[in-house]
Amino acid sequence: MIEIENLSKAFRVAKRKNGSLLRREHETVHALTDVSFKVNSGEIVGYIGPNGAGKSTTIKIMSGILVPSSGKCQILGLTPWKSRIKHVQNIGVVFGQRTQLWWDVPVLDSFNLLKDIYKMSPTSYKRSLDELVSTLSLESLLHVPVRQLSLGQRMRCEIAAALLHEPKILFLDEPTIGLDAVSKIAVRQTIKKINQERGVTVILTTHDMSDIEALADRILLIGKGQKLYDGALDTLKAQYLKEKRIAVDFDEASDFLCPEGTTLIQKSNERALLTIDLSKTSVPVVIHQLTNQLMIKDITVENQAIEEMIVALYKEMAI
Amino acid sequence: MRLYLHYVKMGIKSQMVYKLSFFLLCIGQFFVPFFVFIGMYLLFDRFENLQGWSFTEVALLYGITHMAFALAEAFVRGFDSFPNLVKSGDFDRLLLRPVSTPLQVLGWKFEFTRIGRLLQGVLIFTWALSKIGLHWTLLKVICISGMLIGGIFIFSGLFIIFATVAFWTIEGLEIANIFTDGGRELSQYPLSIYAKSVRRFFTFVVPFAVVNVVPLSYLLEKPGYQSDLYAFMPYIGVFFIVPALFFWQFGVKHYKSTGS
Known part of the structure; x- marks a missing residue:
């Protein structure tokens, strides 16, 4: 469905020397270098990487806004920047930081205009609209001017606007940015539903790893313009989740020896916090060793936060 | 076309959200240029005529120029304030729609408050016509319509050209006003009163002359302007939009390769 081969993009950026307005030096910035990947129909792919890694550049190339310096990009058989008008019929794009709705008028008016922009027939428009209104529960929002919507409500309308013309592919650039927890969950459910x-x-x-955990079966990691990882989130977890945390509540103050392969982070009279290095030992072994020494009341095992895993990953990849 | 009308409807609706502001701006748009006209009156009151042009004759030209400028500003406002669209990055959004970019920029913004300026132009134009007592023929009607249409296209072309410059540089576009506002100020007088270099520039580079002094002379049956071909001359102004649109396409191409 999406085939990207050796995609590169370099920008020439003017570097202004101190004080000199006339003499300009140019510097070439490589936003993308030799990126290749394929996406199959019906997938949800999480595209992650630190700020400035080249995520937006890739999205812009795939949506036909930017022309790459070299490389191939075929989406549903079309090259986005060569057949822009045909290509954009197939895609929907949501930029989390920008609105595509008309600010001062009710949401429905924006939708009606989009109908004419995409030259939709009244029947297919009505069908698509009705379906989106019920899936995204927009009924009460349709007649409210966009500027009066909350960010979460607006994001739902943005997603609807991007899907109105029934595109086959949806690009979401940070769709949950700035949303509160409830709205985030609503947006995630929406995306999942639409996909299904x-x-x-x-x-x-996204920069929110819980978005990825909730939605993506597959992640693409990019850093400094290069593809670093492409595969299932679980594989990545298995590879990079090197420690777990364990909190132990016990009956009375007593001394114990830390089992091999663990480090004590915190200890009070009734509670201890340990990290387990999974390359040296395993959770059941540690628990067994602790039960032998202590009267345990409760044990909580926590995964290392996925954010921390990504930080470790970025560090390892030196990005 | 259907889409364009929908854009217009949306523009009106958006602007009517702020009704008071709309009406105040209309009133402002009526009076600001009107004071310029009063200045013109005072000038003629002192000097009686300007290189053979009487006050009413100049007023006629003034009326038409302002009508053309007002209409161009109202409907081509999208290009006039285009730098904002690039600066905010919202131009990307237009590239995501299956519609040509000029149509979308036109539809992006309208400035209907220019109805104030339009009304002012119409009033002065009608007043001047009634004073002059023109000897009407069908060709003269064609000629006057041409002055208006040609004028709208020339102003629009200028807006498009300076909008395109925003693809390269967003700063320093105030200079564009020399040509748009300056062109308006200049072309409300017959161009024949200016120095040769100015006249040449506004004939061959920006063709204000074809909607200005030439058809005006034809309308007023000035010596040397009897040929009926002059009635059609103002329509040449329409073609000014063609190089402007080519330049625009070139700018869009540049934008897509740099994204800045």
């Missing part, structure tokens, strides 16, 4: 019900392929960039 319409079979829309979703490519999602």
